[in-house]
Amino acid sequence: MEKQSPKVKSADRVLDIFELFTGEKESYNLTEISKALHMPSSSAYQILQNMLSRGYLETDSTGKQFRLGNKIFEIRVQHRQSTNLTSEFYQIAGKIVDDLNEGVQLGVRSEDKVVYIAEKHVSQPFRLNSNLGSVLPLHASASGKILLSRLPDEELQALYPKKKLQTYTSNTISTFDALKAEIEKVRQDEIAYNMGESIEGVQCIAGPVYDMEGNVVAAVSISIPVIRVTDEIWENIHYWIRRACREITNKVYRQN
Known part of the structure; x- marks a missing residue:
């Protein structure tokens, strides 16, 4: 027995x-x-x-x-820190910080929020330093918009059954229709922006990390205070976002 x-x-x-x-x-x-x-x-x-x-x-x-509560996500964060995803993120994030001296983050989706599971700090006196495991609403963050971009419209609607969205600054997207229009653009460009929508005076650009099936599993983002934005920096941030997402995708999910 x-x-x-x-x-x-x-x-x-x-x-x-x-x-x-x-x-x-x-x-x-x-x-x-x-x-x-x-x-x-x-x-x-x-x-x-x-x-x-x-x-x-x-x-x-x-x-x-x-x-x-957030405790369950904090445990998840600690577990993910030992995976190849975060290891490869830190490899490329180090190069980004060396070149730009701006903060880099890696985020994943948890329901209607993005959870930041890795980040690389900078030495700038004015910088965005979030704690690992911290969260932001998907609709008010660049990484969140990337993570929303591969959801079908039905699932997107289910996440936001109300037409009016919560706002955090005067720049936050406040309606579902406006969010859907921006998500359509993100789907085409494979790049997303946060123009002071979660924190006044801080802008952010994010791109997608894909798995073998083409699903968005994470987002890499670079944050910069608006006072340091120049045309040259903006162009370099776009370059690094696309390079970082491509390298992490290829090394973690598409190795032969």
């Missing part, structure tokens, strides 16, 4: 909650969670509070709707 592995009930319940978020809903309230998992509300509440305090869950402004 095969011996069964011992099970810890509370651990099972935590995993059940995580797996609940692989469904079609982004957030659940206490009643929905306890009902879906056939768990007493009192037990569910205690587990949710523990997960909340550790950063694995977060709530909306009402405190009643639970969704996945």
Whole structure:
């Protein structure tokens, strides 16, 4: 007779909650969670509070709707740092920083946000330094627009069911129609821009990293304060973005 592995009930319940978020809903309230998992509300509440305090869950402004927190993405970031993707990124990012002395980032998609899993800092006195695992909304970032560019229109619409989008600066795209028009341009050019849409005074250019099937798996971006933008720098940034994306794609995903 095969011996069964011992099970810890509370651990099972935590995993059940995580797996609940692989469904079609982004957030659940206490009643929905306890009902879906056939768990007493009192037990569910205690587990949710523990997960909340550790950063694995977060709530909306009402405190009643639970969704996945950034902690789970931070763990994912640490794991990805050991992969070939980030290794190849750091190889080319070092060359970019040596030439431009501007910050370089590598981002991947997580639902409606871009998560930055690698970055190369610069010595400039005024620079954009984000923490690994930090996130930005897809529609308000150059990397995010790249990651949106290969989604079919139906999936794009599902991500933004409301016509009005959240704005972060006066330059942020504020409507779905405007976003869709910009995504169409990104699809054609294979380059995306953030013209002060997430942070005032900072511009960004991004390009795509493709896998074997031609899916966009990551985005490489270069950020620069607008006060340092010149025609020559702008041209060089375009050159490095295209070169970096091509080299990472070929070395990580298309080796013979």
